[in-house]
Amino acid sequence: MxxxxxxxxxxxxxxxxxxxxxxxxxxxxxxxxxxxxxxVLPIFVIGAPSNEPLSIEPPVTSGDCKRCCDPEEPPSPTTEARTTAGYHPLPYLVPEVRPYINITILKGDKGERGDRGIHGKLGKEGPPGQRGPQGPKGNKGQMGIPGDPCKQHYGAFSVGRKKALHSSEYYQTLVFDTVFVNLYGHFNMFKGKFYCYVPGIYFFSLNIHTWNFKETYMHIMCNDQEKVILYAQPSDRSIMQSQSLMLELQENDEIWVRLYKRERENAIYSDDVDIYITFSGYLIKPNIEP
CATH class of the missing domain: 1.10.1220 (Arc Repressor Mutant)
Known part of the structure; x- marks a missing residue:
């Protein structure tokens, strides 16, 4: 081995x-x-270095005598060090004791209400609110006193024609050439139409002279609607024929006379001297609430 x-x-x-x-x-x-x-031997004899800080002994003054066998005492801190570092002679800090007073047991009874203070300044005006719902309609009031006669409303016209008229391939508007009454110019002589500017109830009348052996076929029109007809059958003699009616008109309504288109021999008579054809109308009652 x-x-x-x-x-x-x-x-x-x-x-x-x-x-x-x-x-x-x-x-x-x-x-x-x-x-x-x-x-290695001196290390075991002397010992390993420790982490504790080395204490530095203060220099010994001439007035202090110290024996070698006396125990070491830490140097006493100076007055300044005691003040700044919070020096305490005891080896530990004594907690500070602060007394606690329960204020709730010392609270008194509720006092009387004081006087009301003065009003403060008004603030800025806010934005307007939304509009509320419409209220119910009130009762009708009493009738007022009559107004100025100069401000009352009127409407009237009366026109005539001296020339005869025969039917054509289309409808024809009966145009007049003579004015008897045309209040405020509501009847347009160029178009042969009456324009309503004062709403209300009107009375109208149409008078014509028929032609021998010819038919007479006409309408009184309101806007584009046929209201009444003026008709006469063919005859060996001519006669006067008329038509009248009342209408409730609204503003801007048009009243005029229309000759029917040519399907038969249709005509109205006149001799260019006398007036055989007339058309008249006037306001009976305006639609103005009192």
Missing amino acids: EAGTELLQRDFWSTVGLTGSYEEVTMVTATLLTYLGLF
Whole structure:
């Protein structure tokens, strides 16, 4: 077994790089161990360094005598250090005791209400609110006194025609050439139409003279609607024929006379001297509430 150990040691040192006999290697090893012990031994004797800070002793004055066997005492702090660092002679801090007073048990009864103060300044005006719902309609008031006669409303016209008229391929408007009454110019002579500017109830009448052996076929129109017809059958003698009616008109309504288009021999008579054809109308009652 000793022979095997010696063989292993030789292989180790040969690997490290040392060559020589086994005795030489053993001698070198012993020398190294000796030097290593010289360095390690003082560490165990003196001790490892500690992390505690080293205490620096204050210099001893000439007036203070101290024996070597006396225990060390920490230097007493100065007056300034006591003030700034909160020095306390005890080894621990004593907690500060503050008395606590329950104010609720000292609260008195509720006092009387004071006088009301003066009003403050008015604030800025806010935005207007939304419009409320419409209220119910009130009762009708009493009738007022009659107004100025100059401000009352009227409407009237009366016109005539001296020329005869025969039917054509289309409807024809009966145009008049003579004015008897045209109050405020409500009847347009160029168009042959009466325009309503004062709403209310009107009375109208149409008079014509028929032609011998010819048919008479006409309408009194309100806007584009046929209201009444004036008709006369063919005859060997001519006669006067008339038509009248009352209408309730609204503002801007149009009243005029229309001759029917040519399907039969249709005509109205006149001799360019006398007036055989007339058209009249006037306001009976305006639609103005009192």
